[in-house]
Amino acid sequence: MSAPGPAPRRATAPGGSVIPLAAPLMEASGLTYSVRGRRLVDDARLVIREGRRTVILGPNGAGKSLVLRLMHGLITPTAGRVDWRGAPLDKAARRAQAMVFQRPVLLRRSVRANLAFALAVRGVARAARRPAIATALERARLTHLQSQPARVLSGGEQQRLALARALMTGPELLFLDEPTASLDPASTLAIETLIEEASAAGVTVVLVTHDRGQAERLADDVVFLQSGRVAEHGPASRLLSAPASEPLRAWLSGRLYVEAEKSSRIDI
Amino acid sequence: MIRRHFMALAAAGALALGLAGTAVTAQAEDFIVVQSTTSTQNSGLFDHILPIFTEKTGIEVRVVAVGTGQAIKNAANGDGDVLFVHAKPAEEKFVADGDGVERFDVMYNDFVIVGPPADPAGVAGSSDVVDALGKIAEAEAPFASRGDDSGTHKAELALWKEAGVDVSSASGGWYRETGSGMGATLNTGTAMGAYIMTDRATWISFGNKGDYQIAVEGDPKMFNQYGIMLVNPEKHPNVKADLGQTFVDWVISPEGQEAIAAYKVDGQALFFPNAQAD
Amino acid sequence: MDLGHAIIGAFGLVLSGDPDLTEIIGLSLSVTLSAVIAACVIGLPLGAAVGAFRFPGRTVCAVILNAFMGLPPVVVGLVVYLMLSASGPLGVLGLLYTPTAMVIAQTILVTPIVAALTRQVVEDLNAEYAEQFASLGVSPLARAGALLWDGRYSLLTVALAGFGRAIAEVGAVIIVGGNINHVTRVMTTTIALETSKGNLELALALGVVLLTIALIVNAMVMAVRALAARAAYA
Structure with a gap:
């Protein structure tokens, strides 16, 4: 394992705009997840472009977190497939991914030890961990708290630590499941800044949120889920300003969308 | 099945305990185990006579005091060098079964x-x-x-x-x-x-x-007769025959008999030696 | 004869510095601590495996561990006696009527307690950590290790439960140890002996000493736990 830290992978044109690569980094098709006959995720198709920030939006219960877990391989789909660089998601591919959960899951250890754990899992030698940890601490502005027990930190600090830990192993793709759902505006901003920094360093980002402002601030692409189905999928600039599907229109205007029949699905 | 499970556990335990075990067993080699009864132990007789024997011979005597029935069964398993109990017919059967060598009267109460x-x-x-x-x-x-x-x-x-x-x-x-x-x-x-x-x-x-x-x-x-006998080393090779026989001989010797007679509580003798001197 | 007398008697016993009593307390502690350490060496990985891994028969294992927490000491003593007896399969080791035999019997009694309670601690912790560990790609072995380490303060209480069972146990150690004076006589067997001699006051005083030792050990462990709780480690 080489020295950790996000490596730039983005193909950038002279003007700075992103050129979509031929094959997407990740692609899920026919993704279905059923529990006791209920299709919680229903025939979903998602395309994650390398280097971009994809935001998954949708009302409560739309299956946003499930889609994230299915794509990260934490749960196995009932049907459908998840590809990584054109091949089925395997162990090596999963090691190139990282995930931050809504409620940070921190070990009952110090801040430092939480970061060290991620490196130890990947077999990074003890001596090599030290500089990587120092960099991560500094980036997450946690250096002054490094010896503190992780679980006595504030909610914002804990989430920064969780994010720093997720980035420790140098992932190519970072999943974030409503990382700021229970944070105050200042802490939210700090997290968003870290996400932007990671993205700038080349990490592909897939973020679940139900915060419209966050989507507007961060999204390159948007996937809108309704009742486990992809209602709309496309560039944020278009979807957030001119939604084509009724569910997204309802969501953006703050209305509760009541599903008459599952008809309004528009794929990109 | 259960027993096999226990054995596996205990074997693992015994392995894990190699260190702990040797640390807590300060083994003196010159000791014998006497299977005896609660009456001899609880009355304080052993506390009186055993130091005399140990001082003379250097042999430490470790007494397991249980009921006569259990003492005989333990000795029949070979778990002891000497049997010192009070149930003459059972003792004679013990010897007849080949578990004991020769039974001697020691004392009565x-x-x-x-x-x-x-x-x-x-x-x-x-x-x-x-x-x-x-x-x-x-x-x-x-x-x-x-x-x-x-x-x-x-x-x-x-x-x-x-x-x-x-x-x-x-x-x-x-x-x-x-x-x-x-x-x-x-x-x-x-x-x-x-x-x-x-x-x-x-x-x-x-x-x-x-x-x-x-x-x-x-x-x-x-009348309650006590008998003593060496556990048969031919049947139970782990029996320390020499040390055990030394103890048996001493208990029925005039010196041992005197030690028994000399033990009194509140001025009353508790046991009356009656070994038949050869 | 009442508890007040027994408590005064207990103080008298301890203050007198009686070498026999010191020896008995020392043996009680060394046998029990050895057994608890051995039980942890076996029971922690066992409990962690059942608590953290999915495998067929896992529920059955958990039920068996829980049931074995209630092993009757006398039965354990008897089984260990039969194994260590000169005519038993392990008789050649010559361990019967030694402190080692007592440690083995107590280890068998305490291991299911340690394993069953460890399983519970690890399972609860695993429910919290499982997704994060899966995301990080933690190997099964490392996962079990991390769960044990993160549950360390709860597991201290688990070890304490084992200690409590072992230090107070008489049925098994009296059978395999034989309650031999200066060799295998511990607090509990001494209490049993003094009770059978009708020296109830002395027996009660010894009981108070035993209780005090247990209290001190518990207080020390609880103090460590309290520190850990402040650091949100527990």
Whole structure:
């Protein structure tokens, strides 16, 4: 394992705009997840472009977190497939991914030890961990708290630590499941800044949120889920300003969308 | 199946304990294990005579004090070098089965029946044990029995048989089997106001007599003979024959016999040596 | 004869510095601590495996562990006696009537307690950590190790439960140890012996000493736990 830290992978044109690569980094098709006959995720198709920030939006219960877990391989789909660089998601591919959960899951250890754990899992030698940890601490502005027990930190600090830990192993793709759902505006901003920094360093980002402002601030692409189905999928600039599907229109205007029949699905 | 599971566990435990075990077992090589009875231990006899023997020979004596029945079974498993108990027929069978080498008389004490001062069966002062037991049965006065296949228990059952009383039919009624050692039976029996047959040695040194007194004593039928024998090294090769035989020889020697006679509690001799000098 | 007398008697016993009593307390502690350490060496990984891994028969394992927490000491003593007896399969080791035999019997009694309670601690912790560990790609072995380490303060209480069972246990150690004076006589067997001699006050005083030792050990462990709780480690 080489020295950790996000490596730039983005193909950038002279003007700075992103050129979509031929094959997407990740692609899920026919993704279905059923529990006791209920299709919680229903025939979903998602395309994650390398280097971009994809935001998954949708009302409560739309299956946003499930889609994230299915794509990260934490749960196995009932049907459908998840590809990584054109091949089925395997162990090596999963090691190139990282995930931050809504409620940070921190070990009952110090801040430092939480970061060290991620490196130890990947077999990074003890001596090599030290500089990587120092960099991560500094980036997450946690250096002054490094010896503190992780679980006595504030909610914002804990989430920064969780994010720093997720980035420790140098992932190519970072999943974030409503990382700021229970944070105050200042802490939210700090997290968003870290996400932007990671993205700038080349990490592909897939973020679940139900915060419209966050989507507007961060999204390159948007996937809108309704009742486990992809209602709309496309560039944020278009979807957030001119939604084509009724569910997204309802969501953006703050209305509760009541599903008459599952008809309004528009794929990109 | 269960046992195999235990064995696996214990084997693992034994491995894990290699260190701990050696640390806590400061092994003196010159020691023997004597399977004996609670009466000899609880009366304090061993505390009196064993230091004398150890000082003379340098052999440490480790006493496992259990009921005579269990002591004989333990010795028959080879778990002991010397057997020192009081149940002559069982001891003779032990030798006949090839588990013991040769049995020697060591000493005797006697049994007594102790009872509450109220004396519900009217047996206080009697020296006829068969008659007294008959009266206890007739009055259905509570009687606490060891019920543990010990030497005392066996002697008690023989006396009931002689008195023509079938105690098994009264078990749970006035006849109560504690299934415990002498001391525990005395604790239980005195608490329930029962008559109890006990060896005199245990009774004299017993610390929780309450207001109990000896009711029946002095009947030759309550004679309680102790025997000693080496566990057969031919059948049980782990037996330390030389050291064990040294102990047996010493106990029945004039010196050992004197040590036994010299042991007194409250000025009373508890055991009366009667080894047949060769 | 009452508890007040027994407590005064206990103080008297301890203050007298009686070498026999010191020896008995020392043996009690060394046998029990050895057994608890051995039980942890076996029971922690066992409990962690059942608590953290999915495998067929896992529920059955958990039920068996829980049931074995109630092993009757006398039965364990008897089984260990039969194994260590000169005519038993392990008789050649010559361990019967030694402190090692007592440690083995107590280890068998305490291991299911440690394993069953560890399983519970690890399972609860695993429910919290499982997704994060899966995301990080933690190997099964490392996962079990991390769960044990993160549950360390709860597991201290688990070890304490084992200690409590072992230090107070008499049925097994009296059978395999033989209650031999200066060799295998511990607090509990001494109490049993003094009770059978009718020396109830002495027995009770020894009981108070035993209780005090247990209290001190518990207080020390609880103090450590309280520190851990402040750091949100527990």
